[in-house]
Amino acid sequence: MAEVNPVSDQYLLSGADYLRNILRAPVYEVAQVTPLQNLARLSARIGNHVQLKREDRQPVHSFKLRGAYNMMTQLTEHQRQAGVIAASAGNHAQGLALSSQKLEVSATIVMPRTTPDIKVDAVRGFGANVVLHGNNFDEAKIHAEMLAQQHGYTFIPPFDHPAIIAGQGTIGIELVQQNGHLEYVFVPVGGGGLAAGVSVLLKQLLPEIKVIGVEAEDSACLKAAFDAGQPVTLDQVGMFADGVAVKRIGSETFRLCEQYLDDVITVSSDEICAAVKDIFEDTRAIAEPSGALSLAGLKKYAEQQQLQQCHLAAILSGANLNFHGLRYVSERCELGEKREGLLAVTIPERPGAFLDFCHLIGGRAVTEFNYRYNDDKLANVFVGVRLLQGQQELEHIIADLRQGGYPVMDLSDDEMAKVHVRYMIGGRPPKPLQERLYSFEFPEYPGALTKFLSTLGDQWNISLFNYRNHGADYGRVLCGFELAEHDLLSFTTHLRKLGYHWHDETDSAAYKFFLAQ
Template sequence: MSNAPQPTTDSQTDTAPDGAAYLREILRAPVYEVAQITPLQPMKRLTARMGNQIQLKREDRQPVHSFKLRGAYNMMAQLTEAQRQAGVIAASAGNHAQGLALSGQQLGVSATIVMPRTTPDIKVDAVRSFGGKVVLHGSNFDEAKGHAEQLAHEHGYTFIPPFDHPAVIAGQGTIGVELVQQNGHLDYIFVPVGGGGLAAGVAVLIKQLMPNIKVIGVEAEDSACLRAALDAGEPVTLGQVGMFADGVAVKRIGEETFRLCQQYLDDSITVSSDEICSAVKDIFEDTRAIAEPSGALSLAGLKKYVDQQQLHDKQLAAILSGANLNFHGLRYVSERCELGEKREGLLAVTVPEQPGAFLNFCHILGGRAVTEFNYRYSDAQLANVFVGVRLLQGQEELDSIIADLRKGGYPVVDLSDDEMAKVHVRYMIGGRPSKPLKERLYSFEFPEYPGALIKFLNTLGTRWNISLFNYRNHGADYGRVLCGFELEEADLLSFTSHLRELGYRWKDETNNPAYRFFLAQ
């Protein structure tokens, strides 16, 4: 594995390192020349709440506030002198970039990082502060990576991949060594999965030393490339990925990382954005640390797995993999964490327009705290009300509220899991159109860079009339857009073709119940 700076490929499968080889490389990885041994911190509040001993591996305490430093340094430390003189390059929008830059500074190697133009200034500035040379190119990671590979070819740089290389995997695997040294009685370790480098490194190490410990991979449900690969029996490319947990927003798991994850992981689980937000809150309440969404991913999986498997009196560890969060992103986390905990329910309720109806509605709620209430007169007979209710007993209590409302004569729809309702409808004004429209509704994720809106309008807005528009950004690298268009059935084929040309992530929301309740004619 030493002096092997090129990524693993399919042709290398027959000669890929076995578990024993990985164990040797992990144990002799020189990562502590730059990285720290991070604490395994008890989570006392969550432990008391869940009936299991829960500990958090604090990789946010690394100099770059992420585990990525380990893998980048381990690979760079193995370069030949000629490769060091030529310099290294990578493509990254965040943590890998900072790990590479600091590693280059420590080793005296010039490091160039190609970052998408959408990358927030806080991340660009962090890379430069560690001595990295930043090249801004493209509107997404794939475009940045293509440019990085082109520059590597032109200038003779060594390309340092973010996850799919034995040396990178071995560097990340040093976390596993620390875990068993810090608590040799663990029953489960939960590891976040993006491209798979961390999960592969920890799993292969644990299974060589203490195979009785179960290692569980955790993915965001809208970027579950490991789950897709396990189902297919080989790595596959996802059509699109969600960007909330941008640190794990990977369309295709690595070849070598998949081989190891398939062989050594005991299980995997996916979690929603709301469940991740809830885990961010748990981490803050227990440690006062503020995790980035991908950093809280493994704890979200731990909580869900404990609930699904009904685990009790077990010793569990989750890896807080990073804390490079854009501060304004906390607004979204704050809005959604109660939903992730099932401590808030969102309902669309039809209330008759007659005296005393609203009072009777409140009586049915039985004194429960109302978190929000949105209403505007629009019809002489019926009103559609958007209401949030604080919950003390989770889904069971929400089901009881819904049953009581229906028994009282109030039609109700549960919107607690409706993404469009949570992101857009609860914040919109204007209500229904004043005249009939042949309208179709779409949601989009906009990259946050100059010209994104102009591209959208040039592609879609000059031929079809825009009848509704709502934009929200939570400090992330992308914004959320809800847009209505006046479309004839004959236009749908051409319109869909233009959507594909646009290249943004999109979804048809025309039949969404929140839209039907509050915005449609």
């Protein structure tokens, strides 16, 4: 196998080189040609011809098999005998495990301890040796590289290698064969291997096709690299779309994306949840969040650019979803589609006030209604309303309520209101407190909450606590502390030493409205 260092300028493949390597990639010895499926309901709703590339139909339910197998076929006999190793939280691991089984090569996969059992079991099912180490991908990767040095394994990277990129690029061949009229192709971006491979292929064959990269807002390493002109390392990444939770774009993938991608767009977690629902309604398939990422970008881009009657395709990159994560998706998809609004409304505490309020809401479906007696004059209500006409309808509701004399606050985009406060309505302290509020994230695994509290310590009194396990890889906690002004410096210094991601939420409007004294 030719030793190619993708971070070196000594040997950079041209677009023609990549085209040749993609056309010669033997991925169909193990991978499938996946369908390009029409999304009839979504197409009618947004006024464009929308199709979905079903990479969830691969034997490992993701596109990662293509790149892993292509690189494995290029190993020398010595490398095959020594075995291979990788670090992965899921899809790359399964792709490499099946490739190793097919080629009869020993494989070791280092996975974070937070990896859902469904993914660990799938990797073991293909015969790979699984090593659980660390609480995130970076810790797993460091351990995998150490094992590679100790045992002489060949490290198979998840995205930043020409052979991996070429394998993923075979999706582009299928796209142009399945629909020669495509005008836009939307590709999810994590480390950039898929986006690099598809864009370089399409631009060699049909350069008029626009290729748009799509990133999660809280993991936008490619956008950060574009802004800086070179790859940069993000301080942290969100874990909801864990398949694209990459802190730094690859060096070779960035070079290709910078040259061949036409644009990049970011989407929120709520917009991803809405895309998961769209896919289910049209296909009855359940995509993982990173798998639905590109369709979320397609919808947002089509709206922003006012596209009409265009031929658009998105790649459903994977469907290895932790089933319990659907709880979160179900709660948030309506918000992502602008089909639900969340409002904080102040109503007078008098007989008939609720009825008057409901008359102003009209015949709309109320999705949530939370109230608790507060005082003799005013009551605070948390209300969810289903919307048929999106943001415009929500603005009409707010205007009607204000005209009726009801102070109202729109919480539809307030993350803390959606994650925590809606489940804590009415929880005010019985006495004045010098209280400050903080949110935390920590890796989910058995005993994680106990470890979090133990690490937090008992030096400061906890005055409020909310924790919800959404079935995701990371748990979220909202915590209030009794803190005098002279305690703030020592407290924040303590937080920085803990190693958890945290944020001061004391100035949150939702907190002040429903929870603060």
